[in-house]
Amino acid sequence: MSSASGSARQRMLRGARFALHLITVVLVVVTTARAGIEGELLPVLLVAAVYLAWYGAGAGFAHKRAAVWWMLGLLAIWIGMLALSAEFVWLAFPLLLLAGHVLRLPWSFAFMIVVLAASIVAPMLHPGAVQPGTLLAHLIGPLVGGGFAFAVSLGYDAMLRDAAERERLIDSMLRAQHEAERLHDELAASQREAGATRERTRLARDLHDTIAQELSTIVMLARLEPSAGADGVAADPAAPVVGVRQDRTAQIEQLAQHSLTELRRIVAALAPADLDESALAAALARMLDALRDESGISGALQVDPDLPALSTPVEVALLRVAQSALANVRQHAKAQTVQVALTSGGGSVRLRLEDDGVGFDQAVRPSDASYGLAAMRSRLREGGGELTIRSAPGAGTTIEAMLPLGAGTGLAAGSGADGGAV
Structure with missing residues (x-):
């Protein structure tokens, strides 16, 4: 022209x-x-x-x-x-x-x-x-x-x-106009690269939170002595060794099947299997039952009766935090009990997990030094929330996750993301 x-x-x-x-x-x-x-x-x-x-x-x-x-x-x-x-x-x-x-x-x-x-x-x-x-x-x-x-x-x-x-x-x-088109193409390429990076991060976190944790549990169960129970404590000498092995094999099979189901859900980019048919509270209850069956650690769940309906991204984020926190309790805390509370108030929802385990010195071992805890905090920040960790040697550990009730945009982009064991 x-x-x-x-x-x-x-x-x-x-x-x-x-x-x-x-x-x-x-x-x-x-x-x-x-x-x-x-x-x-x-x-x-x-x-x-x-x-x-x-x-x-x-x-x-x-x-x-x-x-x-x-x-x-x-x-x-x-x-x-x-x-x-x-x-x-x-x-x-x-x-x-x-x-x-x-x-x-x-x-x-x-x-x-x-x-x-x-x-x-x-x-x-x-x-x-x-x-x-x-x-x-x-x-x-x-x-x-x-x-x-x-x-x-x-x-x-x-x-x-x-x-x-x-x-x-x-x-x-x-x-x-030509310069704007060039910049638009560069921006689109950068956004595609950023999206790919977020997706890789999401998959890495999801695999860490689910498959990796359950595989580590399977390895732990496989390494237990035949004469020991699921919690590592000596079993009844009168109990047949074959029966113990059968129980352990059933647990391993159950975990492997759950991992396979979760992996299929990740590949299909669907919501986590734990939330497919029930709300977050029911999923947390099943997780505590599995923790008791696998490690002998008893758990108690307290749910706010006035808890409003949560969006799927919020439920997924809190579920992943719970999975990572309970994995830490199973592998590192040496706890006897764990208390889980799900409450709401002030426009936010809070998930608190408190165990009576050995705890750790936060001055010597900062929470950001572990991938799992850092991933929890990163996930919550994506939705405008925060993670609080309180622990001391011999005094157990308390992990509290907070998310706004309206969170969803940042979490939806990586609905299977952060979290994971230490």
Whole structure:
């Protein structure tokens, strides 16, 4: 579009210049013929030839620095022509057309004043060349025609400048559009890369929270001595070893089947299997039952009776935090009991897990030093929540997760994400 408008402007400019050159040549020929009839022919032809030669030599200098001197030369030659004959006053018309087009204000205005003054004085210098009663016409004709020509040239030049400015603006807009398209493509690529990174992080967290935890439990159960119970404590000597092995095998099979189901859910990008058919509270109860069966740690669940319905992203986030926290209790706490509370209030929901295990020194072992605890905190922050950890050697550990009830956008992007055991 820019090249088309530029070529159209160039064609219009060439057409206007050709018309101006044609008018100049025609007027020179006509006025020279009239002046030659009324006076001496040779001087008139000589000065007309000089005028045309100078005009033709500098016609290509329009809008160049030499054009000013070219115009001054034309003015000087024209004044010399006026000294020979008043007929040449009609050349004021193309001169003023050139002035408005080539010169810039205020020089073009000064040029116009000189041309009009010469047009007025010339008939007075040749009283014999002017018929009686036509002096006024000789004065008014050049003045009106020259003034009109000057105004037309100024307007035409302004129109050309406006066309050039519009072309420049169009070019600038096209460049800005191309730059915006390039930036949009770069932003889209960055967003795709960021989305892929978030998805990889989500899958890593989900696998850590589910498959990895249950596989570690399977390994722990497989390593127990045949004479030990599920909690690692010596079993009844009277109990058959085969029966213990069968019970352990059933537990391992149950965990493996659950891991397989969860893996299928992850691949299909569905909600966690624990939340597929029941609410978060029921899922937490099943997790505590499994903890008791697998490790002998008893658990108690307290649920706020006024707990509102939670969105799926909030339930998933709290479920993952519970999975990671209970995995820590199973593997590291050496606890006998764990208390789980699910409450709401102040526009938020809170999940608190408190065990009576060995605890740890938070000054020596910061919570962010473990992947699981750091992942819990990261998950909750995505939804505008927070994680609080309180522990001391011999005093157990309390983990409290808080999420706004309206959380969902940031959590939905990674609904299977953070959390995990230490």
